[in-house]
Amino acid sequence: MTDTLLSAASPGSRNREQVRKGLRRRHRSEVLFRWAGILSIVAALGFVAILFGMILSKGMPSFWQSTLHLEAYFDPELIEGGPQPQREDSNSDADYQRAYSNWQRAVTLSNWNTVVETAIRAQVPEFEIETGDLLDLVTTAARFQLRDQYFANPDVLGQTMPVSILGSANTDNWLKGTIDRSQPDARQQLAPETRQLADQFLEQGIIRFDFAGHIFTNVDSRSAPASAGLAGAFMGSLYMMMVVIVLAVPIGVASAVYLEEFAPKNRWTDLIEVNINNLAAVPSIVFGLLGAAVFINYFGLPRSAPIVGGLVLTLMTLPTIIIATRSSLRAVPPSLRQAALGLGASRNQTVFHHVLPMTFPGILTATIIGVAQALGETAPLLLIGMSAFIANIPSSPMDSATALPVQIYLWQGNENRNFFEARTSAAIIVLLGLMLMLNAIAIFLRSRLEKRA
Amino acid sequence: MNALVIAALLLVLLTFSYQVGWSRSRKLAGNKSQHLHSRPIYHGVLAALFAVLPAMVIIGIWALFSEQVTNSFIVAQLPPETAQLSQMQLQAAIARVKAIASGYGVVGEPSATEVVAAQVFASYQQISFLAVLAAAAAIGAGGLFWAQRRIGPRLRARTEVEIFVRIALMACSAVAIVTTLGIVLSLLSDALRFFSFINPLDFFFGTTWNPRFQSAGTGSAGEYGLLPLLWGTVMISIIAMLVAVPIGLMSAIYLSQYADERVRNVVKPIIEVLAGIPTIVYGFFALVTVGPFFAAAGDAVGIDINATSALTAGVVMGIMIIPFISSLSDDIIAQVPRAMRDGSLGLGATQSETIRNVLLPAALPGIVGAVLLAVSRAIGETMIVVLAAGNSPVLRFNPAEPTSTVTVSIVNQLTGDADFTSPQSLVAFALGLTLFAMTLLLNVMALYIVRKFREQYE
Known part of the structure; x- marks a missing residue:
């Protein structure tokens, strides 16, 4: 009997032992699995943090740029062309335009570099430096800046005015340390005297890091990278977004309403649905090919124009808006429709007077999300020529323009890597800021409107 | 200026025809013996549609073709040898005439033929614009006249307006199909042109x-x-x-x-x-x-x-x-x-x-x-x-x-x-x-x- 007890107990304890061992193994794998989950979340969050950290740390310094505060003398001996011509009754508009443009040309051809040089030398009269090296200190746009100041107010001829001139991109690199300061002279962009002068000016407070407002007001510039700005790209993007909103929202909402509320169940409707689902997944670059072949080559619309970009982005945004609007239409309780129909409203009246107003917050959100998505799209715009260098702010959607993401693409390819890495990051900050703002507006409006409804 | 005038015309046509449709149906409805099918607002909208859509079609056609017609008109006014000029010079000559006609003037003394051409062109411009405007207005008025004659107890204005809305909605949803068609056709036709240069086998199986x-x-x-x-x-x-x-x-x-x-x-x-x-x-x-x-x-x-x-x-x-x-x-x-x-x-x-x-x-x-x-x-x-x-x-x-x-x-x-x-x-x-x-x-x-x-x- 004791034997049977023992023999019964020993396999039992062995089993328990086995189960315990198995449990330990199973719990260990449970913990491992859980840690794998935590690790992947940490990795995903880490990517977000690294991405934003990199963009912010590179881009933020670019918003404060080295600026020289000088006194400029508008020397009548240097500035040619004399006083500004006036329009008289005797000459035609064309003649006046010619006289005016002659004066402009004379003023433009004046030696503005010497005006800039005199202004800088006045700060350090005894410092010995060659003219070329001295002018390397400031942006090449300095002379245009003084010229434009003169055009805006020709009365300053012969007077001294306080001016603030941007330092050149290389000066900015040197002072911010984005270029290795320990490199030998041969590998530096600036002459030793220029670097010394820059350091001296910074100490004296002649060079200060001012807020670079010109990033928002200037257009792109190749010859004067320090004064390159986003205004042209911003206007280009704005025009495109206007086209997208004007076209994509009405068409998108209308087709969503048709498909969800009116369409009979037949092959035609199925075809449309399959099409919309597929369009949502077509690579964006294919839309660029469509734009190049149809809008530019076939319809002869101008290359690089925001109207073409807007049309392409409209076609890309449509599926987003349609799908989102449909889902918010589906969320409207059927009882509402039944009540309206029961009271004798027609189907059109039911939809337009009762169902559609309920979906307004959803449509608004869909619109903003679609627009934000379109705002960041780059690839199709390259194919319709929006990556051309444009030095003007477009005044209509038919003018040549570029767009914010394309400007980022252009800037990251600039040869002056030290300067443009920061400038590109700054442009990215502006773009992400705009998108963030759009999304914040969407969330805010949705929560407000839904509360009211 | 022209765009403003056209917009004003369309707007006037729109409000006027809406008003006509609305007030006429109201008057009929006031007459107790007659029962209208739809409410006055639908009669107004229907009348406006009848008036504005044909007018827009006329103006659309003009917008499509006016550029070519205008240019060939100017060339016809200039001496015959102008037509033999290269494309660039021809464009420049046309631009000069247009600049003189607009009163902005050109640099230097314009030639006698240019001045004459500009005068003719200026009057042509006015006349053609007025003619298009008149045509649009007339067609609009015609549409309105027809629409307001149809107003009566038997006219199902609401149904017609709703059919129109339904068609417009359907057209919007067809944009998706048109887009897909556009993508497929443009890719296919240009790809086929590419394959007329390069053998498709070399393309799909080439390693360089x-x-x-x-x-x-x-x-x-x-x-x-x-x-x-x-x-x-x-x-x-x-x-x-x-x-x-x-x-x-x-x-x-x-x-x-x-x-x-x-x-x-x-x-x-x-x-x-x-x-x-x-x-x-x-x-x-x-x-x-x-x-x-x-x-x-x-x-x-x-x-x-x-x-x-x-x-x-x-x-x-x-x-x-x-x-x-x-x-x-x-x-x-x-x-x-x-x-x-x-x-x-x-x-x-x-x-x-x-x-x-x-x-x-x-x-x-x-x-x-x-x-x-x-x-x-x-x-x-x-x-x-x-x-x-x-x-x-x-x-x-x-x-x-x-x-x-x-x-x-x-x-x-x-x-x-x-x-x-x-x-x-x-x-x-x-x-x-x-x-x-x-x-x-x-x-x-x-x-x-x-x-x-x-x-x-x-």
């Missing part, structure tokens, strides 16, 4: 990609082998999936099965931020941060890794796709019936065993569909690879070396001055067609699998 540009002066068309590009695309997509699938799937599992509500509410939106970032930003991130990091890491362990390579582009693309995978698999896991999970837990399985042995096998078809969708995004992605893949269209199997993809080559071939006649730019459409076909196939497969999966549990 070397489209010499015409400016190089060799005269030969170059070689257009698709395989190096296709392999680059596939390699980068594989790397991207190796990054995105484990991280995306595991974070979706952890967030839906383990994490408590508060963590989930914070972490999920942050991961989804990754989905909203423009791809150009990822490209810049790859170029400036990830690429140099890999190169340095490779140096440290003695492997030669290029800063711009398939590896860099693939990893960054994987990061971009994480939220896509995680939100899709989240949805799919949520659709697996709770009873299956509870059954497994009730039998004593640990949570991870339940997930691995019950949840994942059940959700597998859906997850495969999600991964296919993600792959189709990866092969269509452009900006990351343009910036970070190194643009070196050579058939290589080492992911640490530069490569190129289908999308990169489309951008390279079409970003210059596209003239749509040389194989160098037309090849972009053949590549686009390949890309479109690949993504379409993947999407159709994925949607089919996901739909089958949904039906299984409904």
Whole structure:
């Protein structure tokens, strides 16, 4: 009997032992699995943090740029062309335009570099430096800046005015340390005297890091990278977004309403649905090919124009808006429709007077999300020529323009890597800021409107 | 000015005809013996439609053709030898006449013929504009007259307006079909033109990609082998999936099965931020941060890794796709019936065993569909690879070396001055067609699998 007890107990304890061992193994794998989950979340969050950290740390310094505060003398001996011509009754508009443009040309051809040089030398009269090296200190746009100041107010001829001139991109690199300061002279962009002068000016407070407002007001510039700005790209993007909103929202909402509320169940409707689902997944670059072949080559619309970009982005945004609007239409309780129909409203009246107003917050959100998505799209715009260098702010959607993401693409390819890495990051900050703002507006409006409804 | 006048005309027509329709139906309705079918507002809208639409058609036709008619009119006014001038000079001559006619004037003394032409042109301009305006107004008035005569007890104005609205809605939803047609037709026709230069077999099975540009002066068309590009695309997509699938799937599992509500509410939106970032930003991130990091890491362990390579582009693309995978698999896991999970837990399985042995096998078809969708995004992605893949269209199997993809080559071939006649730019459409076909196939497969999966549990 004791034997049977023992023999019964020993396999039992062995089993328990086995189960315990198995449990330990199973719990260990449970913990491992859980840690794998935590690790992947940490990795995903880490990517977000690294991405934003990199963009912010590179881009933020670019918003404060080295600026020289000088006194400029508008020397009548240097500035040619004399006083500004006036329009008289005797000459035609064309003649006046010619006289005016002659004066402009004379003023433009004046030696503005010497005006800039005199202004800088006045700060350090005894410092010995060659003219070329001295002018390397400031942006090449300095002379245009003084010229434009003169055009805006020709009365300053012969007077001294306080001016603030941007330092050149290389000066900015040197002072911010984005270029290795320990490199030998041969590998530096600036002459030793220029670097010394820059350091001296910074100490004296002649060079200060001012807020670079010109990033928002200037257009792109190749010859004067320090004064390159986003205004042209911003206007280009704005025009495109206007086209997208004007076209994509009405068409998108209308087709969503048709498909969800009116369409009979037949092959035609199925075809449309399959099409919309597929369009949502077509690579964006294919839309660029469509734009190049149809809008530019076939319809002869101008290359690089925001109207073409807007049309392409409209076609890309449509599926987003349609799908989102449909889902918010589906969320409207059927009882509402039944009540309206029961009271004798027609189907059109039911939809337009009762169902559609309920979906307004959803449509608004869909619109903003679609627009934000379109705002960041780059690839199709390259194919319709929006990556051309444009030095003007477009005044209509038919003018040549570029767009914010394309400007980022252009800037990251600039040869002056030290300067443009920061400038590109700054442009990215502006773009992400705009998108963030759009999304914040969407969330805010949705929560407000839904509360009211 | 002209646009303003036209807009004013249309607006006047609109309000007037609406008013006529409205007031006339009101008057009829006031007469007790007659019962109108629709309310006055519909009669007004119907009248406005009848009046404004034909007028808009007239003005539209004029807007389409006025430019050509005007130019040929000016040329007819100038001495006959002008017509023999080159296109550029002809345009300049026309522009001069227009400038004189507008009163702005030209630099210098205009010739006598030009002045005469400008005078004739100015009066022509006025007359033609007035004629178009009058025609539009007359047709509008005619439409209105007809519409208001139709107003009566038997006119179903509301029904007609609703039919019009219905047709307009349907036209809007047909835009999707027109877009797809446009894509397919434009890709096909230009790809066929490309294949008239290059044998399709050489394109689809060639192993060398070397489209010499015409400016190089060799005269030969170059070689257009698709395989190096296709392999680059596939390699980068594989790397991207190796990054995105484990991280995306595991974070979706952890967030839906383990994490408590508060963590989930914070972490999920942050991961989804990754989905909203423009791809150009990822490209810049790859170029400036990830690429140099890999190169340095490779140096440290003695492997030669290029800063711009398939590896860099693939990893960054994987990061971009994480939220896509995680939100899709989240949805799919949520659709697996709770009873299956509870059954497994009730039998004593640990949570991870339940997930691995019950949840994942059940959700597998859906997850495969999600991964296919993600792959189709990866092969269509452009900006990351343009910036970070190194643009070196050579058939290589080492992911640490530069490569190129289908999308990169489309951008390279079409970003210059596209003239749509040389194989160098037309090849972009053949590549686009390949890309479109690949993504379409993947999407159709994925949607089919996901739909089958949904039906299984409904």
